[in-house]
Amino acid sequence: MPHLVVLYTPNLDPETNMTVLCRALADTMLQTHDDDGKPVFPTGGTRVLAYPAAHFAVADGKADYAFVYLNMRMAHGRSASTHKRVGDALLMCAKAHFQPVFKERHIGITLQIDEGHEVFDAKHSNLHPLFQASIGAPS
Amino acid sequence: MPHLVVLYTPNLDPETNMTVLCRALADTMLQTHDDDGKPVFPTGGTRVLAYPAAHFAVADGKADYAFVYLNMRMAHGRSASTHKRVGDALLMCAKAHFQPVFKERHIGITLQIDEGHEVFDAKHSNLHPLFQASIGAPS
């Protein structure tokens, strides 16, 4: 953790580069700091995965509507101000990325952040040791 | 919000039209009313996204089983009777769609509705203004 999963309508793939969006979102996550000036997320646990739907329906279906749903899941326990800081930064990133698309077509973008309340949590990774500065940060 | 995400085994794609299902589910959402006779969902926020798995395993794997998981997420705070009304309508829609498939193969269909308990929620959309009648409805 954290992870950000992007579910979207496939009509966006010809119009914008979703890999670029993924990288921009991950960079935003890595550059966000908490109230104490520390990175909110560990580098080795940061990932963004994007999935175009194979089939979809949006609104009344009478036009070529597009939709993007960005859902972040982070570990339980961070402060409300951190949630807002992360959310605002990710929304700004998404708005900037989709600005050219937004001007040209019908599109809805929704961003939600969930705290995980998992009953079991385990990791097996050789990524974290690569990023010394992140050691000790909560996942 | 709301959104409905459909995760399913890819052996269904040659047997039924999942785009038709998505449209039928979206129409069902748009036609559902609450206890006061008002639409439960705003038109501009209604979307259905369906994803066939790239890899899967179902039950004991000894036959060609199929599975469909329909997961709706809606905003927190609607009444239990609204949850039931939406759930019953969506289940009836899914059962009707899969009836020909159900008679011919092994298939399991599960529908669950979650209320979102997100710690951050933001929208950026030019869809909502298209549907005047929906303005004022909760998302």
Next chain:
Amino acid sequence: MPHLVVLYTPNLDPETNMTVLCRALADTMLQTHDDDGKPVFPTGGTRVLAYPAAHFAVADGKADYAFVYLNMRMAHGRSASTHKRVGDALLMCAKAHFQPVFKERHIGITLQIDEGHEVFDAKHSNLHPLFQASIGAPS
């Protein structure tokens, strides 16, 4: 229910057989017993679905990192010892499957188990009757 959804970076597909992983995870679920020696999950409700991302970003993006996120959702109300038993068994299964990959590349694996807190739950299935021994088991 239960279901296990695997979200992963597509750079893993040429390196390991994810269908084999899905089957191994499903078998692990079917072979897990609770404190009373009964199967934790019904055969007819067990499924694993795996999805490679179409676009992704991991960590700082400076190398070819891979990520696998395994998310199980099971019905509410099982014991903490059952959660741990299921989680440990699934993690062992995933670690064994990815061991050859783990030695060769940068990869992070995260497993989380959620209890569903759905406000509506319905099933329509002709799978459960196929597995008599599972009748009566919670989903």
